[in-house]
Amino acid sequence: MEVISNRHEIYARISHERHSGRSVGLVPTMGALHAGHISLLERSREICDVSVATIFVNPSQFGPKEDFTRYPRTLEDDLAKLERAGTDFVYVPDSHSIYPPGYSTYIEPPAVGNRWEGECRPGHFRGVTTIVLKLFQLIPATVSFFGRKDYQQALVIRKMVDDLNVPMRIETCPTLREPDGLAMSSRNRYLTGSDRQQALGLWHALQAASDKINAGERRVSILERELKQTLNDHQIEQIDYAVVVHSETLEPLETVESSAVILIAARVGTTRLIDNLLIEG
Ligand code: PAF
Numbered sequence: 165m166e167v168i169s170n171r172h173e174i175y176a177r178i179s180h181e182r183h184s185g186r187s188v189g190l191v192p193t194m195g196a197l198h199a200g201h202i203s204l205l206e207r208s209r210e211i212c213d214v215s216v217a218t219i220f221v222n223p224s225q226f227g228p229k230e231d232f233t234r235y236p237r238t239l240e241d242d243l244a245k246l247e248r249a250g251t252d253f254v255y256v257p258d259s260h261s262i263y264p265p266g267y268s269t270y271i272e273p274p275a276v277g278n279r280w281e282g283e284c285r286p287g288h289f290r291g292v293t294t295i296v297l298k299l300f301q302l303i304p305a306t307v308s309f310f311g312r313k314d315y316q317q318a319l320v321i322r323k324m325v326d327d328l329n330v331p332m333r334i335e336t337c338p339t340l341r342e343p344d345g346l347a348m349s350s351r352n353r354y355l356t357g358s359d360r361q362q363a364l365g366l367w368h369a370l371q372a373a374s375d376k377i378n379a380g381e382r383r384v385s386i387l388e389r390e391l392k393q394t395l396n397d398h399q400i401e402q403i404d405y406a407v408v409v410h411s412e413t414l415e416p417l418e419t420v421e422s423s424a425v426i427l428i429a430a431r432v433g434t435t436r437l438i439d440n441l442l443i444e445g
Contacts, residue, residue: 174255186213190305195219196236196350200340204309205249218255225291274323307333315440359433365398370441382419402431
């Protein structure tokens with residue numbers, strides 16, 4: 165595994181792989197890697213000749229009051245995990261080379277980023293689309309892998325790639341969960357013992373709503389009431405949103421139609437968590 169921090173070098177190495185006819189899989193991350201990230205690399209190794217991961221805690225996607233400074237930075241541990249996962253290249257830029265003094269170009273995210281995370285975290289998707297496009301320019305991979313846990317992010321990236329004619333395929337991979345159902349997330353490290361129990365409320369709420377849908381309930385108002393009730397039952401009171409929306413546009417629905425997604429964002433202790441469940445029609 166080669167660890168590269170120079171942007172000219174990573175570009176030259178990956179371009180060479182592509183020109184030699186090899187397919188390249190890219191897994192962009194902010195580090196603090198868990199089994200969910202590793203599953204993206206496994207998928208990359210399954211279908212690509214060469215696998216690349218990036219580790220960069222991207223300042224531009226954090227709001228001024230968010231957790232940029234305390235975001236876990238575990239580089240040594242991350243590199244060991246990536247090596248074990250059979251990664252070929254890791255790009256670890258420093259902030260200065262990505263955003264040098266005077267940097268001023270940002271990508272305006274597509275409309276699918278307007279609601280939900282877009283409303284709760286102003287500027288977040290602008291930071292995500294900007295860094296992801298920059299990484300795509302530096303690492304001209306064949307396909308890039310993202311977790312479904314960040315459901316709206318994956319849609320935003322897909323649409324950006326489509327709208328801007330970026331020659332990259334986007335593959336969204338399933339959310340990995342702990343044995344009790346908690347979605348894996350780098351931010352789970354923030355959860356204290358009692359927070360960890362409460363955090364399960366997100367998964368239980370998704371399941372409760374999905375059970376109701378399977379039992380024939382189609383009215384979104386009833387389903388959203390069920391989501392909130394289950395969250396409250398777990399002492400989760402600070403709910404940013406708990407909604408059942410169209411799975412492609414993320415627009416609100418009155419009734420569950422062919423394909424919908426349940427999206428939740430809520431605060432557990434000092435930790436903001438998100439989770440989702442796709443309802444296939
Ligand atoms: O999902 C993440 O970890 C980040 O948003 C990403 C895609 C690596 C961009 O910084």
